[in-house]
Amino acid sequence: MTSFEDRPPPAVGAYWIREEDYPALLKIFDDGDKLPPSWKEWLKIAEEMEQGLKAYGHVVLRVPIDPATFPDWCAAQNVRPGSAGRRKFVAAAVTERYGDQS
Incomplete structure (x- = not known):
């Protein structure tokens, strides 16, 4: 039996946006005005977050x-x-891929 401390950190999800989809998604998201105005700015933040989690x-x-x-x-x-x-969508994808990690 392994203790909680011995288990690896759980898998996490990060929503990902293709450059060509960014303008359309900014219009769809009800908080699109709070996201960076350009995809390149969004990508920089997303990649930094991903690297930190890894x-x-x-x-x-x-x-x-x-x-x-x-x-x-x-x-x-x-x-x-x-x-x-986005949170619910990502959580559903992670659960589908990795199962319940609790």
């Missing part, structure tokens, strides 16, 4: 967000297409 031993799953399907997914989950929707 430095602490986490496996990071990049979860792409598609502007064509994300609004419908959010509606089906009864969640707004902003930070809450």
Whole structure:
């Protein structure tokens, strides 16, 4: 039996945006005005966050967000297409890939 301290850090997800999808997603996200105005600025922040998580031993799953399907997914989950929707979307992808890590 391993103790909690012996277990590796859980896998985490990070929403990922393709450059060509960034303008459309900024319009879809209800908090799009709080995100960097350019994809390159967003990417720099996202990659720094990813590197930090990996430095602490986490496996990071990049979860792409598609502007064509994300609004419908959010509606089906009864969640707004902003930070809450992104969190739930990423959490669902991580659980699907790695199972319950608790």
